[in-house]
Amino acid sequence: MSESMNAYFQRRQQLLAQMQAHGGGIAIVPTAQEMTRNSDNTFPFRHDSYFYYLSGFTEPEALIVLIANGSEQRSILFCREKDLEREIWDGFRYGPAAAQAQFGFDAAYPIEALASEMPTLLADSKTLFHSSGTDAQLDTQLQHWMEAVRAKARSGVTVPGKTLDLRQLLDEMRLFKDASEIALMQSAANISGAAHARAMRSARPEMHEYELEAELLHEFRRQGSQAPAYGSIVAAGANACILHYQSNAARIKDGDLILIDAGCEFDSYASDITRTFPANGKFSPAQKTLYELVLTAQAAALACARPGAGYMEGHHAAVRVLTQGMLETGLLDKNQVGSLDDAIASMAYRQFYMHGTGHWIGLDVHDVGDYRETHKVGNERPYRKLEAGMVFTIEPGIYVRPAEAVPEQYWNLGIRIEDDILITPEGHLNLSRDTPKTVAEIEALMQTK
Ligand SMILES: [Mn+2]
Incomplete structure (x- = not known):
């Protein structure tokens, strides 16, 4: 052997x-x-x-x-x-x-x-x-x-x-990644990060979404990835509000935000990264406001990524930040939804944030592994605690479809920021940390094109 x-x-x-x-x-x-x-x-x-x-x-x-x-x-x-x-x-x-x-x-x-x-x-x-x-x-x-x-x-x-x-035995084994698996997932994340940066550098108004998809695929294969880990989403403008957008066929307009959710598979291990950036290289004030809101929500979730924290703590932290921001920007009307706690309790935020904040990732992009404990407390199995060796995504977002009560400056903005996170004994390691993420990083990179 x-x-x-x-x-x-x-x-x-x-x-x-x-x-x-x-x-x-x-x-x-x-x-x-x-x-x-x-x-x-x-x-x-x-x-x-x-x-x-x-x-x-x-x-x-x-x-x-x-x-x-x-x-x-x-x-x-x-x-x-x-x-x-x-x-x-x-x-x-x-x-x-x-x-x-x-x-x-x-x-x-x-x-x-x-x-x-x-x-x-x-x-x-x-x-x-x-x-x-x-x-x-x-x-x-x-x-x-x-x-x-x-x-x-x-x-x-x-x-x-x-x-x-x-699967009862294997799912639990697969949930905890060993050193060789972590090394492969780091390589996958590095390649995907480079692909996202390449797409950002290549983006121009009037291109088609599929031209950016081609840049992603070019970088995946150039660096030895065998295939995308899932169908790449390249969604400009209003298409970014379609969560599983697949066609990647539209023309990109000046002033659009572009949401790219794409990750390669490297030696059978997946990566899953989402970035959102302005087609013309400069965030408008409204775009910047919502972008930084999602970024702050992601930071709040990241702060919960450590051994002993409950799996759902990150989601709750992200929801709190996002809902607060929805109230401040007028996406949600205080007179309609009440206080922050009311808006969270009634899930009013789901008009603009309707998905979870992440999932296990490994050999499969939505990897196996139980999200809950095996024992029941009352009628429910509680969410399990994070442990070193677990890898999952943190991917808050905000998606604003046009509606009468919604301020028009935010219409058709779809934003998601997603990284791949390994729980370590000390806290966590962001495997996709090298993918440009802040407004300053993205705008600087797009200047160099
Ligand atoms: Mn994901």
Whole structure:
């Protein structure tokens, strides 16, 4: 096994130990399916995040089996056979023998051997650790394999008596990032930060949104990122008020603010950064007022990012700052919504701030991991406390759609500021700290174009 595969090996050992602690059994983790785009074209293949987390293996048509039965602990890889003919067309594939050695598995078999091997592997395992419902084809196959084991019951073998969702174990492991994961997420954030700066430098009125998207993609790929972690949002003017704007096709006007929500994936780890800047390089007074309000809200949320703080504290801090600002700017009318506390209690702010302040991020841009404790207090599971190794986004925003009661100078302004935050033992580290963010930084950068 190569040195770089050690982290994946350790995770399999950790999972095996947890399976044993649950009484032992067999775990099945498939990678993703190749998906048809149209005709005989497939979408670019992206491995399953759980599968990758446990293997580091990126080929399609592969599956991991882990067995923890008391003293017997094994990890087995099923993968495509070596095929020199296919490799001329599709490129290199390891084949079971090389993959077993390189990735540190105890055994490896051709994926074609799955149907013949699985009934034997399933036999006499107490618990089946599996995430059903994510791969319909595998779920069906599993039923057949279980039937095959049941058919041999008279010879004394038993089928797994219960199924446990593997995600219960893996999500909690994935929530806490180790040093190698943090290094990759830092690289992803650095590349994305450079891409945002490139887009800011390139922006001019009369360009199309997609021209800025092209600048982002250029920087992602130029620095070795494999793909965007999600569809880039490049939204000028009123489009910035569409939270999941996708078309990126409009022409940018002088005086528009441009909201870009884009992040690359680097060696399977996501980044997710949002910046908002003026198309012509200079914030108008109204734009600056709302921009600095969102920036202050983000700072308030950042101040809550430390071990021991509740996950929702940052959101509440951001909401308080934003709501206060909405009252001061006249976006919300005191005579209508009452005091700051009233406006927070009635959620009047949701007219202009209708989303949460962040999410876990890791192998998936909206990463796995429970946001709440497992135990209940009263009828509710409380939000969990932040701990070192967790990574999440902080992304307050404000979106002003035209309305009669809303001051016209703010109409069609959409602003969001988003960074990727690692909780450290001392507090936090902003992974996207190098992405220009203050009014002064953004205006200075745009002067240099
Ligand atoms: Mn986000």
